[in-house]
Amino acid sequence: MGQTRRQFLKTTAVGAGAAASTISFPMVSRGQTKKLVVWWNRGYYKEEDESMLKIAEDFRKQKNVDLDISFTIQEDLRNKIISALTARRGPDVAFCFYNDWEIMPKYAWEGQLIETTDVINELKPRYIEKFLEVAYCYDNKAKKRAYYGVPIEAQTMHSHYWKDLVKEAGLPDDPAKIPMKWDEHWAFWKKAQDNLRKKDPTKYAKVYGIGMTESSSATDTIYNFEMTLLTFSGQIFSNEGKVVADEPKNREAIVKSLKFFGEIFTSGYVPPDTLSWSDGDNNANFHSKSIVMTPNPSVSIPAHHYFNAPDNYFNKSATIEWPDGPDGRKPTYMVAVKTVLFPKDSANKNPDLGKEFVKFVVDPKRFAEYIKGANGRWFPAFKDVAADPFFSRGQVGKGGEKDPHLPTVTKIYLERNTKVFEHWKNPANSQIYAENVWGKAMTRMDVDKWSAEKAADEAIGRVKAIVAQWR
């Protein structure tokens, strides 16, 4: 017999009520354990992720926490964090490789990030202190400057080259014999290209001496430009965060830098595709040996060889520093320091537990294991972890070969002048870099055939216009 409409509605209501109450019961028992949501950048190597999963598991057990950790690749994670912050429903802990450049300055400015001065003060004795200012941002709501993130690892600029190609070109392949004065340095790579093409025009017709990224879609371009600008003693911002790019001394340095990029491109020593390279393309060109050398702001190239072709890592390639300036000064290195954030509007509103987790992660022994999983791609922001022999000695080959890469990188961090990128000074910097204003200026010269002066003036004008939006 069929039900009446009223009976059906009654049954439905009772059923729905019962279902709702059943679902709510576990919530009560779950509510007794503290919950933590962590969004973590997926590592480049599985060892990094495995190490972080182990740390999370240990934290879960030790603190009796319901910890939900997920790994996402950097571009997707950036979009996810921005969407979450816009919707004001973020995770408790967010670590993305783009935090320091694109997320922290803006959202700290908007008052959406939890202050971390307490954590920084606690960890201060362990920090390589010059890395710290990356998180010292301005909160425009609270009208104060404070720490709004926890820096954990860094990357900087160095160059890699194929020793066997240099040897083939009849030039000295020992890293100690590569000329490191500005003009001689670049002339060396041009000569390598010329010699190779002369030696075997068919084989080396498409091999270029310098794998310099000049595209407006790659962040490598930003490192290349900033390093060159420092070489020519130029500044975009003053120490107080004001735009000083249009001051004669700085404009001249910008013009000189742009001329340098324009000259190596138009003279044919840089692959023409460099104008549309993304961050991975200089790596790909290096791996396929279509470039003799490339400046790169991470150790991703040797790290790839270490896992896939140890002979390339130990015997056929090497890492060297950025060349000295035309005035003979040692370079100052731009450093990007990757930082963990804590959104105010998080899923569980449990900032103390989030901070507890990050302190747990950066414990010297645990963090050393985690960061070594990346095979030296990142350099620790902590002195005690950086003191691990792994960073000064590097890997050891099966035949006892010395590491020709990591010790050079460590030397840069510990012995050279370094300067963190200046997004922390003014969130406008995030936009300047997101727009890749300097990459665009290079395109103006390389493609549109503008003069360096005209390209520099357009870029300076754009920088000023962007900064004017952040008052």
Add this chain to the structure above:
Amino acid sequence: MAVGTLVARSTAAATGILSPRSRNLPGLLFSLPLLALFACFVVYPLFFVVTRIFDRYTYEVLFSDPVYVQTIVNTVVYVGVAVNVKLFLALLLSGVLDSEGKATRFLSAIFLLPWAIPVLPGILSVRWMMSSQWGILNLISEDLGLGTHHWLASRWTAIGAIILFHIWKYLPFWTVIFLSARRGIPRQLYEAASIDGAGPLQTFRYISLPMLGGIYLICTLLSMVFTIGDFTNVQLMTGGGPGDSTHVLATLAYRYTFRMGKIDWGMGVFATALPVTLLFIFVLIKKIR
């Protein structure tokens, strides 16, 4: 007095709808899931967009950004050229494919291939062909003594590549649409024209074109609405580069929203295109009716 009556009537009507005895209440209850979905996925997003697009500052920033102005030009060129060339070619090709014969059937199958190829491998192939360093285009150009060209590193050749890919990829789809429309034209009209001594051009001018005119306009409008919001082709082909010179509205909105965290600007980009899109949709609906 009149107001009082109106209020009384509407109260009675409302009570009637919600009264347990009314047939409307169960109807409303059963519709609730759909209404909830509608509210979540249509009303809320619309509300979200509307609350964010009415900010004068957003438009001040957009109109002062040279990339935005360039993007508008790119979008107009992309939509105008790609859609019109594609549909004109589709109209001509549908005529070729409409003719009888084994060769035509074979050609039709071959011709449909680009439509079957997913966008990503298609674009990767084109990018590879256009690579300044290794691409076949430059290889031919060098062999002919014309030198090397930076196809994807120069604004107009890069936009040209996007347009060419769009035409190559979507031409088959629209050709099939026109082919079906052609098949709907009564054969007697062509027979009568043939008896009267009309040639192929006259047949096309006085029979095919007027009979296909309506569907041609609808297809143009539809394709314009699709293309105006195209993200995939441009993002995969050039990513908006070199130097942000090949952005279209969708890629620029993505850049503002996710590269700069400026969701308002991203919404603003689409809001400025909204009047045009709505106009297209309005004309389209009128035409269909």
